Amino acid sequence: MRIVAFLMALFGIPAVALAEAETYEVDPHHTFPNFTINHLGFSTMHGRFGKTSGTITMDKDKKTGSVDVVIDAASVDTGYGKRDDHLRSPDFLNAVEYPDITYKSTKVTLHDNGGATVNGKLTILGVSKPVTLNVDSINCGLNPMDPTKTKYVCGFNATAKIKRSDFGMNFALPAIGDEMNIELEVEAGRVASK
Amino acid sequence: MQNWFDDPFVQSAVLPFLVALVVAVVLGRVAPRWGGLALVCGVLVTVQAMNLDMARLDSTTKIVLLGVAAAVLGLVRDRFADERGWLPAVFFLVGAVAITWVIWPVLLRREGAPFWYLLAGAVAYVGWMWAASEFVRDDVHRCAVTTVAVGTATALCVVLGASAKLGQLGGAAAAAGGAYLAVALVNPSLAGGSVIALPATALGGLLGYAALVYARLPWYCLPAIALVPVLARVPLPSGMSRWWRACILLATVSPAVIVAVVLAWRGAGPPPL
Numbered sequence: 001m002r003i004v005a006f007l008m009a010l011f012g013i014p015a016v017a018l019a020e021a022e023t024y025e026v027d028p029h030h031t032f033p034n035f036t037i038n039h040l041g042f043s044t045m046h047g048r049f050g051k052t053s054g055t056i057t058m059d060k061d062k063k064t065g066s067v068d069v070v071i072d073a074a075s076v077d078t079g080y081g082k083r084d085d086h087l088r089s090p091d092f093l094n095a096v097e098y099p100d101i102t103y104k105s106t107k108v109t110l111h112d113n114g115g116a117t118v119n120g121k122l123t124i125l126g127v128s129k130p131v132t133l134n135v136d137s138i139n140c141g142l143n144p145m146d147p148t149k150t151k152y153v154c155g156f157n158a159t160a161k162i163k164r165s166d167f168g169m170n171f172a173l174p175a176i177g178d179e180m181n182i183e184l185e186v187e188a189g190r191v192a193s194k
Numbered sequence: 195m196q197n198w199f200d201d202p203f204v205q206s207a208v209l210p211f212l213v214a215l216v217v218a219v220v221l222g223r224v225a226p227r228w229g230g231l232a233l234v235c236g237v238l239v240t241v242q243a244m245n246l247d248m249a250r251l252d253s254t255t256k257i258v259l260l261g262v263a264a265a266v267l268g269l270v271r272d273r274f275a276d277e278r279g280w281l282p283a284v285f286f287l288v289g290a291v292a293i294t295w296v297i298w299p300v301l302l303r304r305e306g307a308p309f310w311y312l313l314a315g316a317v318a319y320v321g322w323m324w325a326a327s328e329f330v331r332d333d334v335h336r337c338a339v340t341t342v343a344v345g346t347a348t349a350l351c352v353v354l355g356a357s358a359k360l361g362q363l364g365g366a367a368a369a370a371g372g373a374y375l376a377v378a379l380v381n382p383s384l385a386g387g388s389v390i391a392l393p394a395t396a397l398g399g400l401l402g403y404a405a406l407v408y409a410r411l412p413w414y415c416l417p418a419i420a421l422v423p424v425l426a427r428v429p430l431p432s433g434m435s436r437w438w439r440a441c442i443l444l445a446t447v448s449p450a451v452i453v454a455v456v457l458a459w460r461g462a463g464p465p466p467l
Contacts, residue, residue, distance in 0.1 A: 082356070082463065082465075085356040085409070085410050086356045086358070088356075089356045089357040089359070089408065089409040089410075090253060090254050090357055090359055090360060090404070090409065091357055091358055091359040091360075094252065094408065096407060096408045097252060097253055097408060099303075125250075125252070126250075126252075127250075168247050168250050170244075170245050170246070170247060171358070171359050172358075173200075173245070174200070175200065
C-alpha cells in the first residue's frame with residue numbers, strides 16, 4: 001500500500017503542476033466597457049469606450065484569477081461628437097491629462113455556477129477606488145469563426161455601479177447624474193503557453 | 195436655494211460679480227491699492243460654487259493656484275510703483291514656467307518636434323500675457339477693461355472649445371472685472387495696479403492655453419486675445435470723463451474679443467445646446 005501511495009503521489013505531482021492558470025489576452029474588437037448615466041433628469045444616456053486592452057488569467061482548479069485592463073479614456077463614444085469632445089475635456093474624463101482608465105483585480109473568485117466575482121481597483125482621473133464586478137457566466141470554447149479551429153476564447157459580461165464623484169468628477173452635479181451603471185462585454189483569447 | 199447655486203450662470207457670473215463688487219467697494223474706500231483683489235475673490239467664490247476639488251493637483255487646480263499667486267505677486271509689484279524696465283521680462287519668464295507646470299503631464303508624453311511646438315506656443319502666449327499686464331497696470335480703467343475683455347474672450351472661446359469648467363473660470367474673471375469697472379466709474383480713488391492686471395492676464399493666458407491642450411480650442415483664437423492688452427493702451431485725451439474713457443476702451447478692445455470668438459466658433463463649431 002505504501003508503494004502504491006508513493007507511486008500515486010509521484011505521478012500526482014506533475015498532474016498538479018500541469019493545472020496552471022491560463023492567460024487570456026483581451027480582444028479589443030469584441031471588448032467594450034459600456035456605461036449609462038442620467039442626463040438632466042430627462043433620459044438615461046448610454047455610452048461606451050471603443051479601445052480596451054489587457055490580460056485576464058483564470059485558474060479553474062483553484063477558482064481564482066486576475067484581471068488587468070486598460071481603457072483608452074479618449075475612446076469614449078456617446079453617438080454625438082460634440083458631447084464626446086466635452087466628455088474628453090477637463091470637465092469630465094480629462095482624457096489628455098489622464099489618458100488611461102485602468103482596472104486591476106485584487107481578488108477573483110470563480111463560482112461553481114460559472115459566474116465570478118471580481119474585486120479590484122478602478123482608476124479614473126488618477127483616483128483609485130475599490131469596485132466589484134459581478135460576472136453572470138463565463139463562456140469558453142473554440143471560436144467557430146477561426147478557420148484553424150485552434151483559437152480558444154472565453155467571454156463574459158460584467159456589471160458594476162460607481163459614483164463619478166468618488167473619482168473627483170464633480171462637474172455638473174447633480175444635473176448630470178452621479179451614479180453610473182457599468183457593463184463590460186468581454187472576449188479574450190487564450191494565449192498559447194510557451 | 196441649492197438649485198440656484200448649481201446654475202452655471204450663477205456660479206460664473208452672478209456670484210463673482212456680487213463678491214467682487216463688495217470687495218471693490220469696501221477696499222476702494224479703506225485701501226484703494228488693494229481693490230484689485232476683487233478679481234481673485236470673485237474667481238475663488240466661483241471655485242467654491244463649482245465644488246472644485248482643490249486637494250487634487252490637476253491642470254485646473256494648478257491654474258486657480260497660479261491665479262492666486264499672480265494676485266499676490268501683483269500686490270508685491272504694486273509696492274514698488276515705479277517703472278522697472280526688466281519686469282515684463284521677469285513676468286514673461288514666470289508665465290512661461292507657470293504654463294510649463296500646467297501642461298507638464300502632456301509634455302512628458304511628447305518627443306521631438308511635437309514637444310517643442312507645444313512648449314514654444316505655451317511659452318509665447320502665456321509668457322506674453324503675464325508680461326502684458328505691465329502695459330495696463332498704471333490706469334484703473336485700462337486694468338478693468340482688460341480684465342473684462344480677456345475674461346470674456348477666454349470664457350466664450352473656451353466654452354466653444356468644449357470645456358465649460360475652464361470657461362466658467364474665465365467667466366468669473368470677466369464678471370469680477372465688470373464689477374471692478376462699475377466701482378471704478380463711481381469711485382475715483384480705486385487705483386488699478388498689478389494686483390488686478392496680473393491675475394487678469396495670467397488667468398486668461400493659462401485658461402486659454404490649457405483649453406488648447408486639454409480641450410479643443412483652436413490655437414488661432416489666442417493671438418486675437420493676446421491683442422487685448424495692446425489695444426487697451428490706446429491713447430486717451432487727458433481730462434476725459436471716466437465714463438467716456440471706459441466706453442472708448444471697451445470699444446477699442448471689443449474687435450479683438452469678437453474676432454477671437456468668431457474664430458473659435460468657426461474652428462470648433464457651435465456649442466452643443
